[in-house]
Amino acid sequence: MLEVKGLxxxxxxxxxxxxxxxxxDRPMMIGIIGRSGAGKSTFLRxxxxxxxASEGVLAFEGRNVLPLAGKAKRExxxxxxxxxxxxxxxxxMDVVSNVLHGTLGRRSTLATMFNLYPESDIHQAIDILDRLGIAQHAEKRAEALSGGQQQRVAIARALMQDPKVILADEPIASLDPMNAQTVMEALRRIHDEDGRMVIANLHTLDTARRYCDRIIGMRDGRVVFDGTPAQLTTGVARDIYGAGADFSEAATSTEIRDHHDIEAAEIRNAEVAI
Structure with missing residues (x-):
């Protein structure tokens, strides 16, 4: 389904x-992890x-998308x-209009200038907002919503494109743990229910393990790990991040857990590493 060669x-x-x-080979939810500057965001872009890209091949369903230009690139x-x-x-701008911006790629210039949307698109936008639990905010300005709600609006806008692949660049980096969990659960549901491929850059290991089927670790622009959540041990994480023996996942955890849960997780990770 997706093949990356020498990118x-x-x-x-x-x-x-x-x-x-x-x-x-099939739609999956993939997490890309690594320290800042590892190349994660550049890869998604x-x-x-x-x-x-400077060189390489990035083929989706057998077609290299890197040479595409004009209409083919927009598609x-x-x-x-x-x-x-x-x-x-x-x-x-109100929330529903922000979501409808996901249709800009298939609308005429005139319709875009005058914000003319088919009634069917408006209903679809509201249905997507309802699916994400924020339809009640459809008429509010986007700036009136919380960070987690705004990120769900951004997800709704992406879904209006009816994409086969959703790329999420640090989608929860600026959110509190409760909103981070809500956003990640929404992305996971979209993968499970729609069969869409989701590739997300993530900055916490517990999030990658909890929500992703496959995890790719990058360091200094290269892939240094590619495996399942179970294979992402503390020792492997130290190698990905170039960290020492004092590396602790608990310090960057976004899970909603109490102190005893965090201590238990650290003990389990230490046992696996040994």
Whole structure:
């Protein structure tokens, strides 16, 4: 379904993504982890064609999407929707109109200028908001919503594109644990119920283990781990992050757990590492 071969991105003399290769044979929920600067965001931006690759192949359903231009490139960007850490909504616009922006790729210039939407699209937008539990906020300005609600609006906008792939670049990095859990559960449901591939850059290991089928670890632009959540031991995590023996997952945990749960998890991780 997705095949990445030798994908590389150079910024001057620096390698942001260095010869990345992997393949995905079916729709999965994939988490990409690694420290800041590992190349995670650059990889997603290349996949969505927001950033041009220096070399390599990125083939989806047998077609290399990297050379696409013009209409074909825009069609790919509709097929491969992007969700950002900072939501990228229009703050003063109402929620349902923000969601309807997901249809811009298939609307005429005139319709876009005058915000003319078919009634069927409006109903679809409200249905998607209802699915995500925020239909009651459809008429509010986006800026009036909490961070977690705004991220669900961004997910709804992505779903309006009817994509085969959803890319999420640190979707919960700016959210509190409760909203982070709500957003991750929404992405997981979309994968399970719709059969869409979801690839998310994540900054916490517990989140990747809990929600993802497969985890890819990046360090200095290269893939240094590719496996299941069960294979992501504390020792492997230390290697991905270049951390020492004092590395503790509890410090970055986003799970809603009490202190005793965190201590128990640390003991289990230590036993696995030994």
């Amino acid at each position: 590389t991105k150079r910024f001057g003399g620096n390698l942001a993504v260095d010869n990345v290769s992997f393949r995905v 290349m996949m969505n064609r927001l950033t041009e 790919w960007q509709s097929t491969c929707a992007m969700i950002f850490q900072q939501f990228n909504l229009v703050p003063r």
